[in-house]
Amino acid sequence: MFQTALRNYAYFLALLLVITNLTSCKVERTAYFQDVPDSVTTKKILQTIPPAQSAIVRSDDVLNITIQTLDPNANNILNQGNLPVNSGAVTNSNNSNTSTQAVIAGYLVNKDGYVHLPYVGDVLVKGLTTDQVKELVSQKVSVYFKDPVVNVRFTNFKITVIGEVRNPSTFLFPNENPTVFDALGLAGDITIYGRRDNVMLIRSDDDGKRDIVRLNLDSTSALTSPYFYLKPNDVLYVEPTEDRVASESAYRTKDIAIIASALSLMIVIVARIIQ
Numbered sequence: 001m002f003q004t005a006l007r008n009y010a011y012f013l014a015l016l017l018v019i020t021n022l023t024s025c026k027v028e029r030t031a032y033f034q035d036v037p038d039s040v041t042t043k044k045i046l047q048t049i050p051p052a053q054s055a056i057v058r059s060d061d062v063l064n065i066t067i068q069t070l071d072p073n074a075n076n077i078l079n080q081g082n083l084p085v086n087s088g089a090v091t092n093s094n095n096s097n098t099s100t101q102a103v104i105a106g107y108l109v110n111k112d113g114y115v116h117l118p119y120v121g122d123v124l125v126k127g128l129t130t131d132q133v134k135e136l137v138s139q140k141v142s143v144y145f146k147d148p149v150v151n152v153r154f155t156n157f158k159i160t161v162i163g164e165v166r167n168p169s170t171f172l173f174p175n176e177n178p179t180v181f182d183a184l185g186l187a188g189d190i191t192i193y194g195r196r197d198n199v200m201l202i203r204s205d206d207d208g209k210r211d212i213v214r215l216n217l218d219s220t221s222a223l224t225s226p227y228f229y230l231k232p233n234d235v236l237y238v239e240p241t242e243d244r245v246a247s248e249s250a251y252r253t254k255d256i257a258i259i260a261s262a263l264s265l266m267i268v269i270v271a272r273i274i275q
Contacts, residue, residue: 164194
């Protein structure tokens with residue numbers, strides 16, 4: 001009688017393990033812009049996207065400023081200030097688990113908003129766009145050299161993407177107008193367990209104030225959001241779905257069921273030995 005009860009208990013635990021495996025395999029796939037009908041035209045969608053606004057230079061930004069004149073010797077001096085700086089972002093390979101910190105070159109904007117250029121001296125760049133910085137530097141260099149060619153761009157335009165994405169990390173962007181989808185693309189896209197309807201964006205300013213907004217990427221309304229275009233140091237966080245939380249619980253239940261099944265097997269073996 002005791003042995004029969006042990007066998008029935010073992011069969012019950014084995015059945016529980018099978019049911020747990022089946023229920024933990026539920027996967028629901030979702031798509032972006034679920035409110036777009038099949039008949040909508042691309043032109044109609046693109047008309048809703050607002051124009052991008054140029055990023056503003058802030059303290060601790062790194063600007064790559066290159067100046068070219070007719071004097072090769074002067075060019076070497078004018079561009080020697082583009083020094084290497086650790087970016088705080090990482091570069092990693094999809095085929096490797098290793099990552100290294102990206103090194104960028106440029107002028108570090110100090111706390112007062114200035115950069116120090118050879119010949120020119122201190123230049124106030126805080127609060128300006130890169131086009132405005134370019135014009136300002138060109139005017140100051142023109143005092144010493146004729147028809148200088150000036151180029152200015154951010155080298156620390158970094159965005160952090162965390163949460164339910166395939167490759168969470170901090171990424172450097174070569175352009176100044178990346179979108180939410182550019183960042184998600186670099187992060188390997190949202191996983192099937194991420195909430196596309198509630199992506200959190202965290203944006204901070206020089207005064208320490210932070211804006212926290214939520215974007216619904218299931219709707220085309222995200223395209224008209226003022227936060228569709230990202231700014232330097234933005235953070236995107238993709239929350240997990242309820243299925244993800246349930247899946248984690250199911251895996252924990254599965255582990256318990258496996259241990260219980262192993263114990264039941266040992267009980268059956270012991271019961272047969274002492275029979």
